[in-house]
Amino acid sequence: MTRPPTAAQARIIGAADPETGRITGSSAQLARLVVLKLAFRHPRPPHAHFLTPQGHRLREAASGEQPAAAPSAPTALSGPSAPDGVFRARLGGEPDAGLSPARAREVRTAWQGLLEIRRMTNPGGAVDRPCAWERGRLAESAALALEASGAAPASGERPGYRVASTPQPEAVAVRHPDAAALAACGAALKAAGWQVSEHTGARAERWLLASPRRA
Template identity: 35%
Template sequence: MAHVFEPATGDGEDVRGRDRVAEVRTAFDGLLQIRRVTGTAPAAWELNQMVRAVALTLEAAGIPPSATDASGARTATGYRVRAADSPRMVCVDWLGPPGSGAPQEEETKLTECATRLTGLGWEALLYRGPRHRRFLEVEPAASSPPGR
């Protein structure tokens, strides 16, 4: 059976590695090509699959995803993209295993995520949620440039 590429959302196994970098670059270049052809950013595919699209954008920017083991315990520090209550919005958290220091670096790392997303047609706003943990709310920008 053929391998199907899936962007790392931060809620699965650790996928980092040399082969992964090439797969991510190919997938992201394909996404940018869709934007160029359609003249929209984000493209319709991204709007229909926002968790995957935002995760791909972050992974392509070289920002590490978090990861979990089979029991759901965090094994790596990084971003996690999750669905939000609104259908045209996703949230990005910065998570890691206990003792990883993720809460102390979340503002800096989420600001980096926001910068990368904003440059590619998304609007990302930083909020403080329950237990004073920060997160991003990400939605399509009002007027986004196609491509990069």
Template identity: 50%
Template sequence: MTREPSASQRRVVRTADPESGLLQGPAPALAALVAQGLAVRHPRPPHRHYLTAAGRRLRDRLDSEPLQLVPPPVPGPATAIGVFRARTGMEDGAADGSPDGSAEDPQRAREVRSAWDGLLEMRRVTNPDRSVERPCGWERTHLTQAAALALEAGRCRGYLVSESAQPEAVRVDGPDSAAYTRALEQAGWQTSAHADRRAGSAYLLASPRRK
């Protein structure tokens, strides 16, 4: 590999079939990946492209990085970090019980909408049946961020999303469990209510729906 793949080439690598490494994408991007040693073109028709060992290593590295759901902003005096991160409620300044603040911040609301649209497109591209109603592989490997994005896109307030002891599930605390449940289930997640006897409060467990 002679240089770092472009953003479009990285998207193709990210969305490769997890088992076979089959690639889907624009012909120029596929050709560039072959030239970089990240993909191989099958010699027989229909000449599909597959990840090489180097391509699989790149995909593993990309999967461990935050997903750039929206393009970086144009550099300027008020430039923010270009990698979108949904608000989980654990950020600084969340003590007032309203971690997202998107309802009052039009710029943040636009960023959330763009991020959610990008995630739906990822579902369409990577789910075998092209369904946008069901979470995709990225969401299953980034549970906290994915659940937080679903909540923020659903205009929920006051939530706290954290890891849980359950496999493929996150914990959601906050005062409006009905709104959290509605937003998550509309986003393709399944939820269950639980009681924290030590804290004397209720919380949700949420996991990506498979069917």
């Protein structure tokens, strides 16, 4: 962005939902905010508009809120959240994977960005299945889908999901100590466009094998 938003644009940004970043305004106003990279249009009907991380930062600065580290795009989907503000998908096992409103917003923004990548790169603009970008980052993409669904990663003594790569091409393993939570992880991945099968390990523990669906 080369210049600050107009007063009308600032009012739209200031009135955004603080959690989801959803904004309302005229078609022309919303389109201009998209051009300024302060908002994006959701690819699914009703095609609502939401603030980008840059738009969130402007809203927080204007309202005096403490800014949260927000992702600019889901370009670094690995490891814990970093002080540089780059979004990191949580595979499970990170020592400080706290659950906070700021983290929830980061995850929502990253997931919306990933859906936009699907729309732009999948044949026919399909957003109901993973894209090539995700197939190059299997564990991180699966972890983002899980966290976006509301599942919590394992952290310290807190139980949660764990995602790991496998020797099988284009497949990841998902584990959770709770059977019901593991089933919920499977349902979340299926809803995100992954093929999921359940297996039993050497110690009778249940785990999931998940692969990105192609069609």
